[in-house]
Amino acid sequence: MAELKEEKPRFPLEMNRDYPMLIDGQPVADDDATAFNCVDPYEDAAWGRAYAGDESHVDAAVAAARRAFDESGWSRTTGSDRASLLRSLADLVDQHADELVMSQIHENGKLIGEMSAGVAGLASHARYIADLAEARTDLTVETGLPLMNTYVTQVPVGVVAAVTPWNSPLTLLAWKLLPALGAGCTVVIKPSEITPTSTLRLAQLCLEAGFPPGVVNVVTGFGPTAEYLVGHPGIDKIGFTGSTRTGQAVMRAAAGGLKRVTLELGGKSPQVVLRDADLDRTVHGVMAGIFAATGQTCLAGSRILVEAPVYDEFVARLGAAASSLVLGDPLDPAVDVGPMANRRQLETVLSYLELGRQEGAEAVAGGERASGSPELERGYFVEPTVFTDVAPGARIAREEIFGPVVVVSRCDSEQDAIAKANDTEFGLAAGVWTENAAAADRVTRAIRAGTVWVNTYRLLHYAMPFGGFKMSGYGRELGADSLAPYSEVKSVWVDQGNPQNFGRKPS
Numbered sequence: 001m002a003e004l005k006e007e008k009p010r011f012p013l014e015m016n017r018d019y020p021m022l023i024d025g026q027p028v029a030d031d032d033a034t035a036f037n038c039v040d041p042y043e044d045a046a047w048g049r050a051y052a053g054d055e056s057h058v059d060a061a062v063a064a065a066r067r068a069f070d071e072s073g074w075s076r077t078t079g080s081d082r083a084s085l086l087r088s089l090a091d092l093v094d095q096h097a098d099e100l101v102m103s104q105i106h107e108n109g110k111l112i113g114e115m116s117a118g119v120a121g122l123a124s125h126a127r128y129i130a131d132l133a134e135a136r137t138d139l140t141v142e143t144g145l146p147l148m149n150t151y152v153t154q155v156p157v158g159v160v161a162a163v164t165p166w167n168s169p170l171t172l173l174a175w176k177l178l179p180a181l182g183a184g185c186t187v188v189i190k191p192s193e194i195t196p197t198s199t200l201r202l203a204q205l206c207l208e209a210g211f212p213p214g215v216v217n218v219v220t221g222f223g224p225t226a227e228y229l230v231g232h233p234g235i236d237k238i239g240f241t242g243s244t245r246t247g248q249a250v251m252r253a254a255a256g257g258l259k260r261v262t263l264e265l266g267g268k269s270p271q272v273v274l275r276d277a278d279l280d281r282t283v284h285g286v287m288a289g290i291f292a293a294t295g296q297t298c299l300a301g302s303r304i305l306v307e308a309p310v311y312d313e314f315v316a317r318l319g320a321a322a323s324s325l326v327l328g329d330p331l332d333p334a335v336d337v338g339p340m341a342n343r344r345q346l347e348t349v350l351s352y353l354e355l356g357r358q359e360g361a362e363a364v365a366g367g368e369r370a371s372g373s374p375e376l377e378r379g380y381f382v383e384p385t386v387f388t389d390v391a392p393g394a395r396i397a398r399e400e401i402f403g404p405v406v407v408v409s410r411c412d413s414e415q416d417a418i419a420k421a422n423d424t425e426f427g428l429a430a431g432v433w434t435e436n437a438a439a440a441d442r443v444t445r446a447i448r449a450g451t452v453w454v455n456t457y458r459l460l461h462y463a464m465p466f467g468g469f470k471m472s473g474y475g476r477e478l479g480a481d482s483l484a485p486y487s488e489v490k491s492v493w494v495d496q497g498n499p500q501n502f503g504r505k506p507s
Contacts, residue, residue, distance in 0.1 A: 025213025
C-alpha cells in the first residue's frame with residue numbers, strides 16, 4: 001500500500017499557541033474562562049488563543065505606563081535615545097518580517113503581497129519617526145524684551161491609549177505607536193479581538209529592542225475593554241481607528257477628561273471619472289481602489305461617479321474586469337481578492353448585497369457569496385460586485401459597506417460630479433480620473449476630502465499626512481508633523497536679570 005503523505009500546514013505550527021497580554025514587560029494570561037480563539041477566515045478554522053482582559057488588566061497596564069512615564073524617566077529620555085530604540089525595532093521588524101506577515105494573514109486573510117509590503121513599510125516608518133525624534137529641537141523666539149531668553153519646547157503628552165482595527169492591524173498600529181514612542185509617550189494598546197496576535201508579537205519586539213517595561217503594554221479583549229480604556233482617568237491621549245459610530249463614542253468618553261484625541265474613521269469615498277479619462281487605465285485603477293484588500297479599507301473608493309458620455313463603456317469594461325478577478329488563498333501571489341476578515345463582516349456585506357437588489361440596483365458583476373470550489377465555499381468569500389445606475393440617495397450609495405462592493409452613478413457634468421462627490425457625511429479620500437490637468441486641479445480642490453489621488457488610488461506613505469474631513473475623523477496621522485499629536489507645546493521665559501518692581505514704592 002502506498003504511504004500517504006501528510007499535508008503540509010499552511011502556517012507554522014508554533015503559531016497555534018496561547019498569546020498572553022503584555023503588561024509592564026510581563027506576559028499576563030488570565031484563566032481559561034476568558035480565553036478566545038482567533039479564526040482563519042480562509043480556512044474557517046480556529047487557531048491561536050488570546051485572553052479577554054478586564055478592568056483590572058486595564059488598570060494594571062495604565063499604572064505600568066504611568067510609572068514608566070513619570071517614575072522610570074521614559075518621558076525625560078532624549079530624542080536621540082528614542083531614535084536609537086526605534087531603529088533597533090525597525091531592524092527586528094526586518095528580521096521577523098515573515099512571522100509578522102504570516103500572523104496577520106492568519107488573522108484576517110489579507111493577501112501576502114499587501115501584508116509583505118505593509119511590514120516592510122512598518123520598518124521604514126520606524127526609521128522615519130526616529131529621524132523626526134532625533135531632529136526635534138527647541139525653537140528660540142526673539143521677543144525684543146531686554147535680558148529675556150524665550151523659547152518653545154515640545155514635551156510628551158503622557159499615557160496614550162491606542163485602539164486599533166482588524167483590517168490592517170500592524171500598519172494602523174504603527175501610525176499611533178511609533179510617533180507616540182518618538183515623542184516620549186508610553187502606550188497601552190487595545191487591538192481588535194479579531195487580530196490580537198500580530199500586535200502582541202510587535203509589542204514583544206519592542207521589549208527586545210530595548211524599550212523599558214511599561215512603555216508598551218497590550219490588553220486584549222472585546223468592546224467593554226476598549227470602552228474602559230478610553231474612559232480611564234489615567235489616559236492622556238487616545239489614538240483610534242475604526243467606525244464613525246464608535247469614534248463618536250470615543251470622543252464622548254474623552255470629553256470628561258479633555259483627553260487629546262486623534263480619530264481616523266469611516267468613509268464612502270468617491271472616484272470621479274471624467275469624459276476624457278483613459279478608460280483602460282481607469283478601470284484597473286478603480287478596481288485597485290475598491291477590490292484590493294477585499295474592500296476592507298476605510299479609504300476604499302466605493303462610489304464611482306462617471307460622466308455620461310463614457311458611462312456605458314466604463315460600466316461594461318468595469319463589469320467584465322471585475323468578473324475576471326481571481327479569488328482564493330491569500331498566500332497565493334496569483335490571487336487578486338482574498339476572503340472577508342471575519343464571519344460578522346461577511347454577513348454584513350451579504351446583507352448589503354440583498355439591500356442593493358431591494359433598492360433596484362443592477363449587479364453587472366458579482367452580487368453573491370462566492371462559490372464554485374471547496375475553498376470558496378468554506379472561506380468567507382464574496383464576489384467582487386459592481387452595482388450600476390445607483391440612485392444617490394440609496395443606502396448602498398451612502399453607507400460604508402466595508403467589502404468588495406462598488407456603486408456606479410451617472411453624472412451630467414464635471415460640476416455635477418463634484419456636487420455628488422461632496423454629497424456625503426464622509427470626507428476621507430477621493431480619486432479623480434482625467435487626462436485634463438486643469439480639470440484634475442479643479443476637481444481636486446473642490447472635493448472635501450483629506451486625501452485626493454489623480455489617476456491613481458490607494459497609495460499611502462509615512463511622509464504624507466492622512467486623515468479625514470467631516471465624519472471621517474479628527475486630526476491627522478503620518479507626515480512630518482507625526483509627533484505633534486503626541487506632544488504638548490510649552491513656552492519658556494527665562495529672565496536674565498531684569499528687576500522685579502511689582503509692589504516697590506518710589507524712594
